[in-house]
Amino acid sequence: MRVIINQNTYDLPENSLVQDALKLIEATPPYAVAVNLQFVPKIQYSEVILHESDRVEVITPVTGG
Numbered sequence: 001m002r003v004i005i006n007q008n009t010y011d012l013p014e015n016s017l018v019q020d021a022l023k024l025i026e027a028t029p030p031y032a033v034a035v036n037l038q039f040v041p042k043i044q045y046s047e048v049i050l051h052e053s054d055r056v057e058v059i060t061p062v063t064g065g
Contacts, residue, residue, distance in 0.1 A: 001052045012050065019045040021056050032059045 002009055005021055012020060018033055018040055033040045034057045040048050050056070 001050070003050050003052075003054045003056060005056045006058055016050050017046055018048045018050065018056070021050060022058065025058065027058050030061055032061075033057070034059070 001012055001014055001016070003012055003016075003021065004010075005025055010021070010024055012024065018035065022033070022045065033042075033045065035048060035050065036055055037057075
């Protein structure tokens with residue numbers, strides 16, 4: 001199935017989880033994740049199943065002044 005992660009299209013197996021998408025893009029903490037504009041708590045990365053055409057955003061915090 002195809003999902004969009006940070007505006008790039010990726011192929012993932014059916015029933016992939018958020019944690020699978022994070023592994024695919026080699027995301028390194030800290031970050032926050034949203035699927036279809038809905039925040040996903042870290043404790044749910046191994047529970048939330050992705051579907052065809054889902055949009056995943058992995059957002060890293062920005063610090064500074």
